[in-house]
Amino acid sequence: MARLYHVPLSPFCRKVRLTLAEKKIEVELIEERYWENAPDFLRRNPAGKVPVLRYDGKTMAESQAICEYLDERHPTPPLMPRDPDARYEVRRLCAWFDDKFHHEVTRNLVYERVNKKIMGQGYPDSKNIKTGATMIKFHLDYMVWLLEQRRWLAGGDMTLADFTAAAHLSCLDYISDVDWRRSATLHEWYAKIKSRPAFRTLLADQVPGFPPPPHYADLDF
Amino acid sequence: MARLYHVPLSPFCRKVRLTLAEKKIEVELIEERYWENAPDFLRRNPAGKVPVLRYDGKTMAESQAICEYLDERHPTPPLMPRDPDARYEVRRLCAWFDDKFHHEVTRNLVYERVNKKIMGQGYPDSKNIKTGATMIKFHLDYMVWLLEQRRWLAGGDMTLADFTAAAHLSCLDYISDVDWRRSATLHEWYAKIKSRPAFRTLLADQVPGFPPPPHYADLDF
Known part of the structure; x- marks a missing residue:
């Protein structure tokens, strides 16, 4: 295994x-x-x-x-398209979330609020939290802009780009840092991905000392 | 074009x-x-x-x-192998250099010595330069360890992993931060890649205020 x-x-x-x-x-x-x-x-x-x-x-x-x-x-079900242009777009977005979104948002919020305490590295730095809370708005709006042109983030099909974005947003949702009222388009995208069987493992997570909010595991959030 | x-x-x-x-x-x-x-x-x-x-x-x-x-x-000449295991190894090494090597070495040396001045962001921080100069040794030794088992960094053929590593090392070589006497194996690998026609564009670079050392563009360095 x-x-x-x-x-x-x-x-x-x-x-x-x-x-x-x-x-x-x-x-x-x-x-x-x-x-x-x-x-x-x-x-x-x-x-x-x-x-x-x-x-x-x-x-x-x-x-x-x-x-x-x-x-x-394991090509089925596929998480990468076949066409080079479409593959480029998936990889570009994966890099966007794992690099830019991570440095500007995830690290500023999840690291400050949770990791620092677990790792015994002191108290959250409110400057970083403020930066993260400001930056997430720009990034969510970028996602909305993409999703208004496409069914999924990188095109017509769900891909690794959606999983990458959802991996970051689900961490932030665990600590109540995503405002789902910001956009119905974004809410609908997350509801679709959250209801996939593959998502169940994440929804069962429990970090000692940091209970998730009730909406975290609720498919009707 | x-x-x-x-x-x-x-x-x-x-x-x-x-x-x-x-x-x-x-x-x-x-x-x-x-x-x-x-x-x-x-x-x-x-x-x-x-x-x-x-x-x-x-x-x-x-x-x-x-x-x-x-x-x-443009699959010819190929920079990625066909086999999934070999492709994984190329991508792992690309991420290693662009993430870990970059944060521990390239950023600490090139950014401190060159970019800061060009960008008008003040003087080099000697602490960062010291960290970069220490860390590059570990990374060069890791490359030597790989190259003692393989002709190129990710396996038998030259791949994007070699280009990624050479992209970082060539920046560091421009500011004389690579000790090529550290390993004959490493020197031989860089000599092979440096003598490719594709490398010529990099060897012609001139950054105003930062002339490269004579060995930088010399194929017999």
Whole structure:
């Protein structure tokens, strides 16, 4: 069976969990306190970060590389389109969320509010939280602009771009940092993706000391 | 003709330049002072960063997504292998260099020594330079470890992983921050990649106020 070393509120781990579940690959989840730099874990991944996936005798790191690999090994249902232009758009958006959105929003909110406490790194920095709360509005509006032209973020079909965005938004939703009243278009997109069977694993997460709000696991939010 | 908005010492721009040249796609290079946030440039790329490629009527951002797109559209000579396991390894290493190596090494050295001055952001921070100079040793040793098992970084053939690594190392070599005496294996790998016709565009770069050392453009370095 596959084994994933992860932390619950990491968007990079969630993206791999969504991909595994969509492909119906059974996985054993193991929470990894990677910031403690245990020698065992560093041997599994010298980059010292999660996710790390044990799969088919290999030890794999880097969430985007893992997800594209799983999609190539298990093409049904597809998470990448076939056409190079459409594939480019998926990869561009994955990079947008994992790089720009992550640095401007996820890190400023999830890291400050949750990770810092769990890792024993002190109190949230209100300046960062304010930046994250401001920046998320621009990013949600960008998503709305895309979704007004397309059924899914990268085009007509659901792709890894939707999973990447949903991985970040679901972490932020766990700490009540997404205003779903901002846009009916965005709400509808998230409702569609949240109701997929692959999403169930994320909705069951419980981080000790940080109970999720009631709407987090509610499909009728 | 393709048009690339770039800055000379950006590893992300260099990776795209190497890929375009390897695929024999003619390109007009336009230097972009992206940190000045000119409205024109922000219209081309709302992420406000380089590289931005105008190609075939499209405006494209995100270097990894661009390079994979160019490789899919122009498969000869290939920069990605066909086998999913081998493709995973290429993507893992691209992410390693563009994320971990960049944050620990390139940013600490190139940004501190060059970009800060060009951007009018003050003097180099010696703490960051010291960190970069320490970390590059670990990364070069990791490359040597890979190259002692493989002809190229990701396997038997030259791939986008080699271009990604060479894009970073060539920026660092421009400011004399790579000790090529550290390993004959590494020196041999860089000599092979540096002597490719695709590399010529990088070796001709001149950043005003920062002349490159004589060995930078010398194939017999």
